Amino acid sequence: MTGISLAVTMILVMFAFMAIRTPIAIAMFLSGSIGYVLQTGWLPYANFMNSMAFARFASYDLSVIPLFILMGQFATQGGISKALFEFTAAVVGRFRGGLAMAAVMASAAFGAICGSSVATAATITGVALPEMKRHGYSGRLATGALATAGTLGILIPPSVPLVIYAILTEQNIAKLFLAATVPGVLAMVGYMIVIAIYVRLVPGHAPELEENPPPFQWRTVLGLMPIAFVFLLVFGGIYGGFFSPTEGAAVGAASAFVAALLKREMSWRKFLDCFLATAESSAMIFLIFIGADVLNSALALTQIQSQLVSLINGWHVAPIWVMVGIVILHILLGTVTEELSIVLLTIPIFFPVVMSLDFGMAKEPLALWFGILILMVISFGMLVPPMGLNVYVVNGMAKGVPLAESFRGVLPFLVSDFVRIALMLAFPGIALWLVRFMS
Numbered sequence: 001m002t003g004i005s006l007a008v009t010m011i012l013v014m015f016a017f018m019a020i021r022t023p024i025a026i027a028m029f030l031s032g033s034i035g036y037v038l039q040t041g042w043l044p045y046a047n048f049m050n051s052m053a054f055a056r057f058a059s060y061d062l063s064v065i066p067l068f069i070l071m072g073q074f075a076t077q078g079g080i081s082k083a084l085f086e087f088t089a090a091v092v093g094r095f096r097g098g099l100a101m102a103a104v105m106a107s108a109a110f111g112a113i114c115g116s117s118v119a120t121a122a123t124i125t126g127v128a129l130p131e132m133k134r135h136g137y138s139g140r141l142a143t144g145a146l147a148t149a150g151t152l153g154i155l156i157p158p159s160v161p162l163v164i165y166a167i168l169t170e171q172n173i174a175k176l177f178l179a180a181t182v183p184g185v186l187a188m189v190g191y192m193i194v195i196a197i198y199v200r201l202v203p204g205h206a207p208e209l210e211e212n213p214p215p216f217q218w219r220t221v222l223g224l225m226p227i228a229f230v231f232l233l234v235f236g237g238i239y240g241g242f243f244s245p246t247e248g249a250a251v252g253a254a255s256a257f258v259a260a261l262l263k264r265e266m267s268w269r270k271f272l273d274c275f276l277a278t279a280e281s282s283a284m285i286f287l288i289f290i291g292a293d294v295l296n297s298a299l300a301l302t303q304i305q306s307q308l309v310s311l312i313n314g315w316h317v318a319p320i321w322v323m324v325g326i327v328i329l330h331i332l333l334g335t336v337t338e339e340l341s342i343v344l345l346t347i348p349i350f351f352p353v354v355m356s357l358d359f360g361m362a363k364e365p366l367a368l369w370f371g372i373l374i375l376m377v378i379s380f381g382m383l384v385p386p387m388g389l390n391v392y393v394v395n396g397m398a399k400g401v402p403l404a405e406s407f408r409g410v411l412p413f414l415v416s417d418f419v420r421i422a423l424m425l426a427f428p429g430i431a432l433w434l435v436r437f438m439s
Contacts, residue, residue: 004311007304010035010295011345015336024341025284025291033294039301048297056293057286060246061167067249070157071256072114073274075230078260081123083223084109089131090217092192097199097206099135100145101192104127107149108188111156113230113256116281117339119380121150121390125397138205139401141198145411147192147390151379154339156184156233158249160285161339161378165371168347171364173245174238178438179368179431183376183424190416196199198412224257239438285340292344305352312353321359323370323425326350327377334381338389342378364431372431373424380417383410 010031017027022310030198036045056062065206085251088102095101107124114120125146132142153160157177166173169359182271199206237243260266312322333342354370355363384405396405 004302004304004307006035007299007302010298014295018337024337028295028341028345032291032293032298035298036294036301037049039298049294052293052297053290056289056419059167061173062286064163064173064246064249065160065285066278067246067253068115068160068163069281070274070278071158071230071234071249071253072116072119073277074253074256074260074266075110075113075227075276076119076123077266077270078256079263079265080113080227080256080259081106081110082127083263084227085124085127085131087224095196096208097195099128099132099142100137100141100195100199100206103132103146104149104152104191106187107146108152108156108184109227111153111184112158113227113234113252114153115158115160117150117153117379118389118393120153121147122393122397124149125394126315127268129394129398136207139398140405140409141195141205142409143391143394143398143406144190144411144413145195147388147394147406148383148410148413150390150394151382152184152188152191154379155180155375157181157189158252159375161343162371162375163245164285164340164343165347165374168344169351169367169371171367171371174439175364175368175435176371177235177245178239178434179372180375181374181434183420183431185374186420186423186430187416190420191332194412194416205242220290223263224263230255230259288340288344292341292348295345296348299349305349307408308349308353310357313356319359320425322357323354323359323373326354327373327421327425330374330377331380334378335384335387337381339378339381339385342381343374347374359428361428365428368427368435369424369431373421376417376421376424380414383414390425 013034014027014031017030019026020029033045036048079220084106085102088105089099092098092101092105103124106128107120110124111120114123128146129142153159157180159177159180162176162180163173165171166176220351230252233255237251238245238248257266330342330346333346351367351370355366359366359369361369381387385391388410391403391406391410395401395403398406
């Protein structure tokens, strides 16, 4: 059996385990263990397992993950989402489809201090959905817009999948965050344009004219100050050179806690829930890390990376078409598994392949561009069946809206995603423009 055929077999075994509802971390661990033992025997596998977990989790860089998650939990439990939606609704609420646009803007702002797609979708939905229903928005448009806007939680920095990509590929986290900023803002603007077009082409899903739009008051602006302070403190400190991304995550968690206290939303019960949710999320991510490390180590023994490089070079196709193929593969994977698993599974395989190709740019800009492109693509999996986790979360909070209606609601927004991905493929400078200003 060749290296590529063995690698494909291991991946198929992983999907077989997933098909019988085995957790993704266990599926990766089992398929990787089987492949490792088949290639080396039991004793080398036992020696590998003896040191693998410590070697992975002794890394200081990994501490950034639970810290950013904790910052997001404090933001979620601290009532910050309500202030964000009130402000954005006051800004664009008087336009046709304005409340849906406000939900998109609020999701982008909340994502800047959260880093989680599902948390962003659930938190903003809890605030925005009742208002959208009260103003006559259809279940399709309301849930579709909220589920899609939730993906801004991982497109707008900080982003947990982007942190994991940085760790796996040994890239600068601060530069990756900067590279994700313009594509994230473009995603927000694209979703708002989709809403503006949709409510005009498909009448009946939003009121013709917003009655009694939310007033713009200084109280609304003052409610935004704690969030703005957290954002400026974290990212201003990182890009100002005052502290590293890991230290910035710790400062962000502390400042988000202080902001929640100032808003008088943080109770002792909520405080404990923040740490419990952080522990659960971190444990899930680190367990996937272990499974992915075992599987990727077994795949490395097959030398699939070098064989893929040789195979692709033998095709004599333009590098951009190889990237298009990788993008399509990630879109397909996004329909059957979640974003963290995709990053941990595919990046160790395809990153060396991409780095071996000549895209006419240096290695670091190429790595940054590839990371942002993959981040944009994996957000698809949050919106399309059978995974569509954001859609399930939002639909579960929208009583009386059929699930099929929610999935129909995200379709117009997927058009915007396809256009944005095509632009990123054609113009890498979209992601690299801001990075050029960072010394």
